Amino acid sequence: xxxxxxxxxxxxxxxxxxxxxxxxxxxxxxxxxxxxxxxxxxxxxxxxxxxxxxxxxxxxxxxxxxxxxxxxxxxxxxxxxxxxxxxxxxxxxxxxxxxxxxxxxxxxxxxxxxxxxxxxxxxxxxxxxxxxxxxxxxxxxx
Amino acid sequence: xxxxxxxxxxxxxxxxxxxxxxxxxxxxxxxxxxxxxxxxxxxxxxxxxxxxxxxxxxxxxxxxxxxxxxxxxxxxxxxxxxxxxxxxxxxxxxxxxxxxxxxxxxxxxxxxxxxxxxxxxxxxxxxxxxxxxxxxxxxxxxxxxxxxxxxxxxxxxxxxxxxxxxxxxxxxxxxxxxxxxxxxxxxxxxxxxxxxxxxxxxxxxxxxxxxxxxxxxxxxxxxxxxxxxxxxxxxxxxxxxxxxxxxxxxxxxxxxxxxxxxxxxxxxxxxxxxxxxxxxxxxxxxxxxxxxxxxxxxxxxxxxxxxxxxxxxxxxxxxxxxxxxxxxxxxxxxxxxxxxxxxxxxxxxxxxxxxxxxxxxxxxxxxxxxxxxxxxxxxxxxxxxxxxxxxxxxxxxxxxxxxxxxxxxxxxxxxxxxxxxxxxxxxxxxxxxxxxxxxxxxxxxxxxxxxxxxxxxxxxxxxxxxxxxxxxxxxxxxxxxxxxxxxxxxxxxxxxxxxxxxxxxxxxxxxxxxxxxxxxxxxxxxxxxxxxxxxxxxxxxxxxxxxxxxxxxxxxxxxxxxxxxxxxxxxxxxxxxxxxxxxxx
Numbered sequence: 011x012x013x014x015x016x017x018x019x020x021x022x023x024x025x026x027x028x029x030x031x032x033x034x035x036x037x038x039x040x041x042x043x044x045x046x047x048x049x050x051x052x053x054x055x056x057x058x059x060x061x062x063x064x065x066x067x068x069x070x071x072x073x074x075x076x077x078x079x080x081x082x083x084x085x086x087x088x089x090x091x092x093x094x095x096x097x098x099x100x101x102x103x104x105x106x107x108x109x110x111x112x113x114x115x116x117x118x119x120x121x122x123x124x125x126x127x128x129x130x131x132x133x134x135x136x137x138x139x140x141x142x143x144x145x146x147x148x149x150x151x152x
Numbered sequence: 153x154x155x156x157x158x159x160x161x162x163x164x165x166x167x168x169x170x171x172x173x174x175x176x177x178x179x180x181x182x183x184x185x186x187x188x189x190x191x192x193x194x195x196x197x198x199x200x201x202x203x204x205x206x207x208x209x210x211x212x213x214x215x216x217x218x219x220x221x222x223x224x225x226x227x228x229x230x231x232x233x234x235x236x237x238x239x240x241x242x243x244x245x246x247x248x249x250x251x252x253x254x255x256x257x258x259x260x261x262x263x264x265x266x267x268x269x270x271x272x273x274x275x276x277x278x279x280x281x282x283x284x285x286x287x288x289x290x291x292x293x294x295x296x297x298x299x300x301x302x303x304x305x306x307x308x309x310x311x312x313x314x315x316x317x318x319x320x321x322x323x324x325x326x327x328x329x330x331x332x333x334x335x336x337x338x339x340x341x342x343x344x345x346x347x348x349x350x351x352x353x354x355x356x357x358x359x360x361x362x363x364x365x366x367x368x369x370x371x372x373x374x375x376x377x378x379x380x381x382x383x384x385x386x387x388x389x390x391x392x393x394x395x396x397x398x399x400x401x402x403x404x405x406x407x408x409x410x411x412x413x414x415x416x417x418x419x420x421x422x423x424x425x426x427x428x429x430x431x432x433x434x435x436x437x438x439x440x441x442x443x444x445x446x447x448x449x450x451x452x453x454x455x456x457x458x459x460x461x462x463x464x465x466x467x468x469x470x471x472x473x474x475x476x477x478x479x480x481x482x483x484x485x486x487x488x489x490x491x492x493x494x495x496x497x498x499x500x501x502x503x504x505x506x507x508x509x510x511x512x513x514x515x516x517x518x519x520x521x522x523x524x525x526x527x528x529x530x531x532x533x534x535x536x537x538x539x540x541x542x543x544x545x546x547x548x549x550x551x552x553x554x555x556x557x558x559x560x561x562x563x564x565x566x567x568x569x570x571x572x573x574x575x576x577x578x579x580x581x582x583x584x585x586x587x588x589x590x591x592x593x594x595x596x597x598x599x600x601x602x603x604x605x606x607x608x609x610x611x612x613x614x615x616x617x618x619x620x621x622x623x624x625x626x627x628x629x630x631x632x633x634x635x636x637x638x639x640x641x642x643x644x645x646x647x648x649x650x651x652x653x654x655x656x657x658x659x660x661x662x663x664x665x666x667x668x669x670x671x672x673x674x675x676x677x678x679x680x681x682x683x684x685x686x687x688x689x690x691x692x693x694x695x696x697x698x699x700x701x702x703x704x705x706x707x708x709x710x711x712x713x714x715x716x717x718x719x720x721x722x723x724x725x726x727x728x729x730x731x732x733x734x735x736x737x
Contacts, residue, residue, distance in 0.1 A: 023491045023495055024495075024521065025492055025495030025496065025499060025521045025522075025525050026491065026494060026495040026498070028495070028499065028517070028518070028521060029495050029498030029502065030498070032502050032514075033502065036502075067487070117491075117494060118490040118491070118493075118494050120494070
């Protein structure tokens with residue numbers, strides 16, 4: 011690749027957005043940030059990134075809402091989306107995957123190598139046209 | 153020789169003597185007969201009494217009419233002559249019992265005639281036709297004899313009545329004529345009366361007890377019903393019908409099973425409970441909008457025989473909702489702490505690298521991020537601790553002389569910069585003198601911090617006013633508030649405050665709060681949830697803590713708000729005797 015891979019990070023937690031931006035920059039990606047769902051949808055169609063990291067719980071427009079809008083828009087519908095979640099919320103992750111998200115990352119305690127690996131796999135799968143990752147196992151009953 | 157006159161005298165004397173003798177003999181005879189009759193009557197009476205006593209003992213506390221009639225017929229021979237003694241009784245499930253005891257070997261036709269006459273008589277007594285299809289017949293005593301051609305010559309029916317309900321007939325019949333004159337049958341009536349009085353009394357006592365139990369079951373908040381071993385619904389209380397959504401007045405077991413169909417196999421559980429003699433529990437079952445806990449318990453009589461099962465529905469909807477809220481709260485709290493912590497960790501990792509130190513601006517930015525995020529996490533942890541203390545009742549206020557006016561002025565100073573930043577006015581309005589009160593100065597300061605930072609956060613233009621005044625007995629709240637320049641958006645007519653209170657209000661001209669949101673403001677669960685999806689920073693727990701602090705001072709918090717017009721939070725602290733004395737001094 012001669013051009014840098016562009017990643018859009020949609021995350022409302024300022025410190026996390028800063029950290030992810032810096033980390034991905036260091037790994038050689040070009041990073042665009044967005045602070046909520048609405049900004050995320052706008053940036054997705056303006057910047058046409060190669061991949062979107064999308065938080066689920068956000069003010070104004072949450073991740074699920076943003077994902078729906080991205081998938082409805084012809085310019086953004088083919089951009090692979092990786093869900094960032096802190097909730098370990100089985101239902102929401104399943105929703106996102108069925109809406110067309112490619113994979114998910116539980117962002118608390120994420121390791122950078124894990125994130126980079128996910129990004130690479132998703133981009134490869136995107137090229138080969140493989141489907142999304144398997145949904146997470148249902149939570150163990152109490 | 154005797155003279156004529158003398159002989160007449162002798163003859164007259166002789167006749168007189170004979171008459172006297174005859175009279176004495178007659179008199180004696182009559183007296184003897186009377187004595188004998190009296191003796192026999194006495195004996196009969198004694199016998200009747202002994203029979204009655206014996207019957208009383210043998211009937212005991214039985215409620216079984218057939219058993220009682222059996223006892224009576226077994227003893228009757230000693231009191232009355234008869235060829236047959238029979239009874240016809242209403243039994244269970246619409247059955248009618250006919251039983252005939254043969255003392256003499258009468259023919260079959262004799263028995264048939266007795267039966268038919270009794271059926272007719274009972275029909276007339278009970279006012280209903282007795283169907284022969286439902287008749288259980290039996291004969292005991294000696295055998296019938298078809299060579300005996302004697303017909304019924306005497307016949308007598310005595311009704312069996314319990315609590316004014318005709319239960320059947322007792323009959324004596326004989327081949328001899330002229331028996332059973334009404335006045336001779338007193339003994340039979342007496343016996344029947346005694347038996348029926350005993351049973352009636354017992355039945356009334358039992359009904360009373362049953363009535364107590366019934367009203368207890370009827371008024372239970374838990375749903376209860378009972379089935380017998382043949383799965384028939386014996387009793388169901390209104391709560392059970394309500395929980396299952398059954399509107400029929402007299403539902404059957406099918407209505408109950410239908411209400412739970414596809415959700416819960418109640419029938420199998422009931423059978424298992426009875427057969428295994430075991431309590432069965434279904435911890436939770438969603439039925440309509442309710443969550444029910446179901447207990448199925450076998451019911452046995454004193455002889456340990458299975459009678460059926462009792463099913464109890466306990467509504468745990470509220471508990472489940474609270475449990476869910478608690479779980480949501482915990483996961484929300486974890487989320488709220490984990491997000492910034494993850495960021496801090498990542499940023500700190502980046503700071504470890506050498507090259508970042510060359511980028512002065514970025515380096516500074518990262519440090520600032522760590523500081524501000526740690527601070528907000530600390531705020532959250534502190535707030536959570538306060539809430540936990542409030543809930544555990546361990547929240548302590550240290551009361552000492554507090555000048556509320558001074559506290560208000562200090563707070564205005566410290567929030568002035570923040571208000572200026574948003575170009576908002578910030579001022580206090582104190583009406584008259586405020587008393588020195590017994591309060592925890594720091595905690596009241598915390599309350600004002602919360603109210604002021606909320607007001608500034610949710611106001612884009614206009615001003616924020618802290619007002620304070622004392623409401624004394626006889627003073628009109630609205631007038632006093634108006635004179636204090638208190639604007640109470642959306643205040644409803646008729647709002648009353650108790651007198652002798654210090655009232656402090658924080659008014660803003662901000663976005664206001666929707667009416668349906670107001671009740672959620674002081675609830676920690678909904679507050680934290682809201683704050684997670686909100687763009688405003690903060691834990692949302694400030695108001696929960698505010699309420700706790702004011703209540704720890706025996707005060708009250710409240711809010712008036714109208715969307716688009718603004719919000720007024722107030723707290724009212726009761727003044728005690730000493731406060732007033734200090735004021736007048």
